[in-house]
Amino acid sequence: MPIATTNPATGETLETFEPLSAADLEARLECAAGAYRRHRRTSFAERARMMLRAAEILEAEKDRFGRIMVTEMGKPLQAARDEAAKSAAGCRYYAENAERFLADEAVETTAQRSLVKYQPIGPVLAVMPWNFPFWQVFRFAAPALMAGNVGLLKHASNVPRCALAIEEIFRRAGFPEGVFQTLLLETAQVQAVIEDPRVAAVTLTGSIGAGASVASIAGKAIKKSVLELGGSDPFIVMPSADFDLAVRTAVKARVINNGQSCIAAKRFIVHQSIADEFERRFVQGMEALKVGDPMDPATEVGPLATEGQVRTIEDQVQRTVAAGARLLTGGNRLDRLGWYYAPTALTGISEDSPAYRDEVFGPVAMLFRVTGIDEAIRLANDVPFGLGASAWTRDEAERLRFADELEAGMVFINAMVASDPRLPFGGVKESGYGRELGPFGIREFLNIKTVWIGA
Numbered sequence: 001m002p003i004a005t006t007n008p009a010t011g012e013t014l015e016t017f018e019p020l021s022a023a024d025l026e027a028r029l030e031c032a033a034g035a036y037r038r039h040r041r042t043s044f045a046e047r048a049r050m051m052l053r054a055a056e057i058l059e060a061e062k063d064r065f066g067r068i069m070v071t072e073m074g075k076p077l078q079a080a081r082d083e084a085a086k087s088a089a090g091c092r093y094y095a096e097n098a099e100r101f102l103a104d105e106a107v108e109t110t111a112q113r114s115l116v117k118y119q120p121i122g123p124v125l126a127v128m129p130w131n132f133p134f135w136q137v138f139r140f141a142a143p144a145l146m147a148g149n150v151g152l153l154k155h156a157s158n159v160p161r162c163a164l165a166i167e168e169i170f171r172r173a174g175f176p177e178g179v180f181q182t183l184l185l186e187t188a189q190v191q192a193v194i195e196d197p198r199v200a201a202v203t204l205t206g207s208i209g210a211g212a213s214v215a216s217i218a219g220k221a222i223k224k225s226v227l228e229l230g231g232s233d234p235f236i237v238m239p240s241a242d243f244d245l246a247v248r249t250a251v252k253a254r255v256i257n258n259g260q261s262c263i264a265a266k267r268f269i270v271h272q273s274i275a276d277e278f279e280r281r282f283v284q285g286m287e288a289l290k291v292g293d294p295m296d297p298a299t300e301v302g303p304l305a306t307e308g309q310v311r312t313i314e315d316q317v318q319r320t321v322a323a324g325a326r327l328l329t330g331g332n333r334l335d336r337l338g339w340y341y342a343p344t345a346l347t348g349i350s351e352d353s354p355a356y357r358d359e360v361f362g363p364v365a366m367l368f369r370v371t372g373i374d375e376a377i378r379l380a381n382d383v384p385f386g387l388g389a390s391a392w393t394r395d396e397a398e399r400l401r402f403a404d405e406l407e408a409g410m411v412f413i414n415a416m417v418a419s420d421p422r423l424p425f426g427g428v429k430e431s432g433y434g435r436e437l438g439p440f441g442i443r444e445f446l447n448i449k450t451v452w453i454g455a
């Protein structure tokens, strides 16, 4: 894909960017290696001062950063401003806690003294997606930089202005040259960066295909990788649930970020005793959404991020309907400028249709009915993904079963799945491995060093 800013609300390409030449890339990698040698020696207090300054910049200029996001990937403006503020919260969280998370840990053994030290490992490459173009990057960069590593960002090719704005934030915050660099790269250039001996590790957030490719290159080079991949999260509603809250949250959980969130609820698994009413109210909710210009404060659902996204969704819905599913609402591209797709709900989805097992990355909901909790859990787990899961019930025994038996990295009871800097984020199965956020996130790219001091 060319590296370009193209407004999804109009389809207009506003700016194109040249990928780095081989010589420029070499200079950037050398700069990262030099910056790492100095940055790893800085104190937590120095790093925290700069990280808090980055948080202040994000908060003070969230409207400007929000507008850059909207122009490149189409999320509603208020959500984009909130994303800049959440990125600031991520910076603060690691600025305030990194030293505690990475303090030496004494361990009692037969040695005179033995301890575990957490030490940085070097430049870490982050291959990032466009859907949360700020938050995804900050939740990688804040812990990496606080730990003493340095960051190299290869962002998605449709969000270059976001990528450059983030580099600018770290520079203005006082981080020395090379501590965080945006590399405008094409996919074909990523392999050489991962293989470069100066690069220590790689983290990727994105699709299964990209993850498999990056992880296999890293594996061959014996480098650690973390993968945050797709999801097809279930949203289960049982008879004892707070029905009104569940159905209102269901609509929100499906269309958040114009339906393009890895942890958006995608499959709604509802007990048959309440399924008719759930279906009626859910469809009503989807039809009431205000779809339109993401810069308009009243807009709840904006365009999809790229033309390719719309084509993929159209194809998935058409093939699912051809395999026997019934459209309850939507199912079409909107007849207007830009890449808009109508909020859509499908039912009667057969096991051999794309919407049953694949991730549908747009405002399209799949509704299923079940006879009880056993069938709900079986259906919820019957996908290759295992990212998040939301279950709605007031029954304590059911809550415990969902928490224990759902195959997911994150289970939320009576709430929609969300990320929080304090809690680990990540998945199992084909949703990836490793964790971001919380104390776990900062320890992914470290040398966890054993020190044994004999008598």
Ligand code: NAP
Pocket: 001, 127, 128, 129, 130, 131, 132, 154, 155, 156, 157, 158, 185, 186, 187, 190, 205, 206, 207, 208, 209, 210, 211, 213, 214, 227, 228, 229, 230, 231, 261, 262, 263, 359, 361, 387, 426, 427, 431, 432
């Ligand atoms: P994508 O196509 O996989 O792209 C993600 C990033 O990987 C982009 O920077 C992309 O660059 C790059 N890339 C693509 N193919 C590559 C390859 N073969 N080698 C190296 N880099 C490659 O995914 P997307 O469409 O941008 O994002 C949507 C996906 O991300 C969804 O599946 C979503 O669920 C997932 N996601 C997961 C999480 C999570 O935390 N688990 C969070 C957000 C999104 P180009 O843009 O240049 O192709």
